[in-house]
Amino acid sequence: MKATIWHNPKCGTSRKTLALLEETPDIEVTVVEYLKTPPSRAKLEQLYRDAGITPQEGLRVRGSPAEELGLTDDSVTADQILDAMASEPTLIERPLVETEKGVRLCRPQERVQEII
Template identity: 90%
Template sequence: MKATIWHNPKCGTSRKTLAILEETADIDLTVVEYLKEPPSRAKLEQLYRDAGITPQEGLRVRGSPAEDLGLTDDGATAAQILDAMATEPSLIERPLVETDKGVRLCRPQDRVQEII
């Protein structure tokens, strides 16, 4: 099975999710450090759609400029949030994992089990 993790090595949850993937047999793993190689806006839109969550639910508020940018306000649209994430990847909550079985925002890390 192929799996891609959008990973931040400084994040404990992301490291734990990566460890689960690495310890699982028969996974062809791609690790993308999304702060260095951010996904495109279109890819983010696809990931959230496939995960069954909104861009608002995928928005990282803690440790990001989300509030300063007005993205936590009720009036912030999905399009505005996706545009901001594509420009500033620190706004992307992590880790996102995509496999042949689907996509999950793996918070907590055990959510990855649903798609492997």
């Protein structure tokens, strides 16, 4: 099975999720350091749709400029959040993992077990 993780090596949860993937037999892992190689807006939209969450649920608030940009306000649309994430990848909560079984925002890291 192939798995892609949108990873931040400075994040403990992301590192633990990656370790779970690497320790699982028969998984070929592709690591995308999303701060260096951000996903496109269309890819983000697809990942959240496939994960069954909204862009609001995928918004990283802690340690990001989300509040200063007004993105935590209830009137902000999913499209506005996706546009902001596409231009400022620190707004993307991590880690996102995609396999043939689906996509999960792996917080906590054990959520990756649902799709491997």
